[in-house]
Amino acid sequence: MSKKALVIGGGIAGINAAVELANNDKLVILVEKNGELGGNVNDMAATFPELDEAQPLLDEQKSKVEDNENIDIKFNSEVISVSGKAGDFKVEINEDGNTVAEEVGAIIVATGFNYMEPNDYSEYGYSRLDNVVTSQEYERMVMNGDIKKYSNSNVVFVHCVGSRDRVKGYRYCSKICCTYSAKHALLLKQEVPSANAFVFYIDIRALGKGYEEFIRDAIEDYGVRYIRGRVSKVINKEDTLLVKAENSLIGNPVELNADLVVLASAMEPQKDSKELAEILGIETDDYGFYKEAQSNMEPVKSSKEGIFLAGSCTAPLEIRESVAMGKAAASESLSFLG
Amino acid sequence: MLYKIGSDQKKNRILQKIKSSGNDNLNQCLQCYKCGGMCQKSDKFDYTPRQILEQIIDGLEESILNSRAIWICETCNECKIDCPVAINFKKIMASLREIAREEGIEPNTEEVNRKFVKKAHCPKKEDD
Ligand SMILES: Cc1cc2nc3c(=O)[nH]c(=O)nc-3n(C[C@H](O)[C@H](O)[C@H](O)COP(=O)(O)OP(=O)(O)OC[C@H]3O[C@@H](n4cnc5c(N)ncnc54)[C@H](O)[C@@H]3O)c2cc1C
Ligand code: SF4
Numbered sequence: 001m002s003k004k005a006l007v008i009g010g011g012i013a014g015i016n017a018a019v020e021l022a023n024n025d026k027l028v029i030l031v032e033k034n035g036e037l038g039g040n041v042n043d044m045a046a047t048f049p050e051l052d053e054a055q056p057l058l059d060e061q062k063s064k065v066e067d068n069e070n071i072d073i074k075f076n077s078e079v080i081s082v083s084g085k086a087g088d089f090k091v092e093i094n095e096d097g098n099t100v101a102e103e104v105g106a107i108i109v110a111t112g113f114n115y116m117e118p119n120d121y122s123e124y125g126y127s128r129l130d131n132v133v134t135s136q137e138y139e140r141m142v143m144n145g146d147i148k149k150y151s152n153s154n155v156v157f158v159h160c161v162g163s164r165d166r167v168k169g170y171r172y173c174s175k176i177c178c179t180y181s182a183k184h185a186l187l188l189k190q191e192v193p194s195a196n197a198f199v200f201y202i203d204i205r206a207l208g209k210g211y212e213e214f215i216r217d218a219i220e221d222y223g224v225r226y227i228r229g230r231v232s233k234v235i236n237k238e239d240t241l242l243v244k245a246e247n248s249l250i251g252n253p254v255e256l257n258a259d260l261v262v263l264a265s266a267m268e269p270q271k272d273s274k275e276l277a278e279i280l281g282i283e284t285d286d287y288g289f290y291k292e293a294q295s296n297m298e299p300v301k302s303s304k305e306g307i308f309l310a311g312s313c314t315a316p317l318e319i320r321e322s323v324a325m326g327k328a329a330a331s332e333s334l335s336f337l338g
Numbered sequence: 339m340l341y342k343i344g345s346d347q348k349k350n351r352i353l354q355k356i357k358s359s360g361n362d363n364l365n366q367c368l369q370c371y372k373c374g375g376m377c378q379k380s381d382k383f384d385y386t387p388r389q390i391l392e393q394i395i396d397g398l399e400e401s402i403l404n405s406r407a408i409w410i411c412e413t414c415n416e417c418k419i420d421c422p423v424a425i426n427f428k429k430i431m432a433s434l435r436e437i438a439r440e441e442g443i444e445p446n447t448e449e450v451n452r453k454f455v456k457k458a459h460c461p462k463k464e465d466d
């Protein structure tokens with residue numbers, strides 16, 4: 001059996017898997033498609049549910065990998081072929097243009113998610129209207145201070161864009177957008193107290209420890225107005241946006257003038273997730289997320305022995321769960337690492 | 339009926355009045371629907387208690403003050419006792435009746451709360 005492990009993807013899940021293995025004296029090859037570690041957390045201002053600053057937290061995680069002599073990071077790299085079996089995989093990697101061969105005992109897939117571009121939602125005017133942005137773009141606006149220009153303005157946060165939509169998006173719920181939208185409204189009220197925050201929702205899903213209280217604080221302590229009804233339309237009207245919905249709690253159609261509209265778009269599988277599944281010989285679900293060996297009891301085993309799964313390549317997940325899966329996947333791979 | 343949400347809560351007269359009459363926890367309502375199911379009178383209401391509350395938050399004054407519910411409510415307090423955030427509808431409904439009375443709005447239903455009818459002719463305010 002080879003002592004080395006291969007981790008594919010250097011986001012928060014892959015970082016934690018690699019560090020855990022290295023701490024157990026295993027050699028790790030960490031293959032990252034891009035030129036930097038951190039994945040989607042690089043685009044994050046602060047984290048729910050404690051509103052910690054995201055970048056210092058991430059830097060600390062990155063340094064654990066970068067300073068580790070057991071971990072060989074390959075940037076701008078991708079896995080091109082895998083053969084053999086658990087304990088003895090032969091892998092070819094395209095490392096920045098050159099093909100290199102490696103032998104590894106176990107593989108951890110931690111390739112994360114893609115954030116959906118809601119271009120099909122012409123009713124919301126994304127990419128057509130200025131001041132209609134995605135939640136991920138909004139995180140950037142918080143980081144670079146762009147939200148400061150919305151003093152005395154109305155900012156509208158739209159839930160479930162591309163999620164819970166069989167026609168233009170996905171049937172699943174993206175699980176954490178209720179909580180990060182509350183975070184966005186809360187950050188607005190903290191940074192720009194004179195701004196008004198409105199959130200339109202179908203139902204509020206606070207699926208984690210402390211999330212319900214976090215969202216209720218946004219409503220009760222920061223005065224964020226939650227309106228129950230999926231947004232129907234965003235219309236350009238002179239120099240503002242007109243948001244139309246139904247307030248389903250009273251059954252009346254409702255309108256609101258907005259200066260900025262933020263779309264909580266879906267977390268979707270990576271565009272190439274099925275190709276990588278083919279290379280690895282593992283199964284995906286219908287969407288393209290990687291499938292567990294058993295959904296209750298084997299959350300980090302893939303359908304193939306010796307290949308493990310971690311983080312949001314399996315489903316939309318928050319940081320905490322991605323980290324936990326990374327560590328669990330590392331622990332389960334140890335038995336294949338001689 | 340289509341309505342527009344204003345962003346200035348200070349202009350929301352009815353919300354300010356309800357708040358100043360000692361109901362400052364309106365935004366704690368979970369819209370869980372428990373009150374509407376438990377109220378003995380809600381089958382006669384046009385709006386359930388939580389629907390009244392939602393309209394107060396958005397300042398839909400005309401619709402609230404002309405509703406049947408505010409006159410039919412028995413002020414029995416059952417909804418507050420079992421509400422998970424203790425919204426005091428008894429008090430809210432009493433304040434709404436008072437505001438309606440100030441506006442010269444007459445009860446528009448035969449089912450008026452009898453306790454209130456007696457007091458309507460009395461210059462004193464309703465009890466809490
Ligand atoms: C707008 C927004 C706000 C959020 N806010 C919060 C929050 O406040 N709190 C919270 O807990 N969570 C939040 N999240 C969720 C958080 O972003 C995810 O939980 C986290 O990014 C998941 O980490 P990951 O490692 O699984 O995936 P990713 O972050 O997607 O990382 C995957 C990595 O794998 C690499 N990769 C992909 N494919 C390949 C390949 N084929 N080969 C090699 N490398 C590859 C990618 O380049 C990337 O570096 C938010 C998400 C969004 C969209
Ligand atoms: S987490 Fe909330 S906003 Fe996101 S898809 Fe699910 S219900 Fe919609």
Ligand code: SF4
Nearest residue numbers: 367368370371373421
């Ligand atoms: S029972 Fe209380 S929390 Fe639930 S809807 Fe009624 S007022 Fe709101």
Ligand code: SF4
Nearest residue numbers: 377411412414415417
């Ligand atoms: S106080 Fe009024 S609204 Fe509440 S249960 Fe009694 S009658 Fe119904």
